[in-house]
Amino acid sequence: MKIYKGKIDITPQEKLKLGGFAHRDSRYVGVKNNLYLRVLIMEVDNRKVAIFTADILFWSKEVVEELRSIIERKYLISKENIIFSATHNHSGPLLPKDMLPELGEYSQSYSQFLKEKVIHLLDSVFMNPIDVYVEYIEDKMYFGVNRRLKENGKILMKPNYQGEIDNTCSLIKFNNVKSGKVESILINYALHANVTDDNYINTDYPGVICKNLEDKFEGSIVLFLQGFSGNIRPKLIIGEEFFRGTFETVENLGNQISDKIIKIISKNGKIIKSELDSYSLKIKMPMDLSIQQENKLFSAENNDFFLRWIKFIKEHPEKEIDGIYLHVQGIKLSRNLMIITLNGEVVTEYALYIKEKYKDINFLTLGCSNGMIGYLATREQLLEGGYESEDFIYYFGLPGKYSTEIDNLIKGAMVECVENLMKDVI
Known part of the structure; x- marks a missing residue:
């Protein structure tokens, strides 16, 4: 395999309201550490x-579609072979313009700035191809906890130590064929990046991890790929309640996770015989619009x-008229190693399902990729209620809640991807 890699600073130059927390009521006041865009080809x-x-926080569908078209035309990479993933950083900019302003401030100039950074980065990385061999390593990490707890018949956002969780940390290491040097690492782990709600730009814990590993493996590029973390939060708990900290808390958690990952990387991994293939599909998501008739939350x-x-969704009728589409993308890296991406905040149960099957x-398993259609909960969770099934829709500008049918649709779409990518496997 040959790889191309690089990173570029994407810290906003303009003052804007950061994405991720509705209770932020002003534009950011400073920068704790810089934001980056990273690429591995x-x-x-x-x-x-x-x-x-x-x-x-996440990409917008419009930016992804535009960039995919440009990249396919200019660099001859098929659209289906391009992933735009977000670390789901709650202390960075918001890209979509079809969400309520409480979730963050849309900036057309920042969207344009980011698109230009993508192209500039690609122009630079193709000048330095590197021959590598590939290792896959996985282990368990226990920094997260399920955040859906049922009390007195209601689903609350509180630590649920008995709740399901995918604790797997998956690593792909790309080593220089000649020197054995680590050139790049992909890290896939499911843990919400919402450690701090201070009004400062920062990378949250994923950026700390990437910097730490890039410092340890000089010259490497490390990509953190957010997993299906819709209902998983960091174990930052006092008593029976979650808390959010400062940037110091971010650094502490990032350092702890980095130390664990370095131990995992030191193990001998499976050498991967590389082959690349892709399959993708999109499915219209059924919705229950009856929620527009009654205020059940506030x-x-x-x-x-x-x-x-109500006023916002009437002014933005395209989601109700055109529909909302789930985009599922499968990338085969070898006959026993695949990437599955979804354009939502996916609950952990869907990762457990496909890995068990x-x-x-x-x-x-990557959530927050190639756009954002909100939280993707299971049938049981949609019936139970709670933030991941219903309460989020107001901030994301959805015209209703998802139907319980989406459970089988999501599972079926992931299976379709896998089955198509396995067709040539003997």
């Missing part, structure tokens, strides 16, 4: 796969927000 037999990851005193949401395949 893999090439086998002239077929390329490009993975981008950025220290942002108090009578806060009915104003409910009414503003195909026990002979190692999966990197």
Whole structure:
């Protein structure tokens, strides 16, 4: 395999309201550490796969579609072979413009700035191809906890130590054929990047991890690929409640996870015989629009927000008229190693499902990729209620809640990807 790699600073130059927390009511006041866009391009037999990851909340569908078209035309990488992943950083910019301003401030100039950075980065990385061999390593890490707890018949956002969780940390290491030097690492782990809600730009813990490993493996590029972390939060808990800290808390957690990853990397991995293939599909998501008829979440005193949401979705009717589409992308890196991406905040149960169904395949499951259609909960969770099933829709500008049918649709779409990528496997 041949790879191309690089990173570029994408810290906003303008003052804007950061994405991720509705209670932030002003533009950021400073920068704790810089945000980066990273890319790894893999090439086998002239077929390329490009993975981008950025220290942002999530990408927008419009930016992804535009960039994919440019990259396919200019660099001859098929659209289906391009992943735009976000670390889901709650202390960075918001890209989509079809969400309520409480979730963050849309900036057309920042979107343009980021698109230009992508192209500039690609122009530079193709000048330095590197021949590598590939290792896959995985282990368990226990920095997260399920955040859906049922109390008195209601789902609360509190630590649920008995709740399901995918604790797998999957690593792909790219080593220089001649020197054995580590050139790049892909890290896939499911853990919300919402450690701090201070009003400062920072990378949250994923950026600390990437910097630490890039410092240890000089000259390397490390990409953190956010997993299916929709209902998984860091174990930052006082008593029976979650808390959010400062940037010092971010650094402490990032350092702890980095230390664990370095130990995992030191183990002998499986040498991968590389082959690249892709398959993708999109499915219209069924919705229940009856929620527009009654305010079930906000108090009578806060009915104003409910009414503003109604006004917003009427002013942005495209989601209701055109529909909302799930995009599922599968990338085969070898016959036993695949990447599955979804354009939502996916709950952990879907990662556990696909890994259990195909026990002979190692999966990197990526949420927050190629756009954002909100939280993707299971049938049971949609019936139970709670933030991941219903409460989030107001901030994401959705016209309703997802139907329970999406459970089978999501599972079926992932299976379709895997089955198509396995067709040539003997």
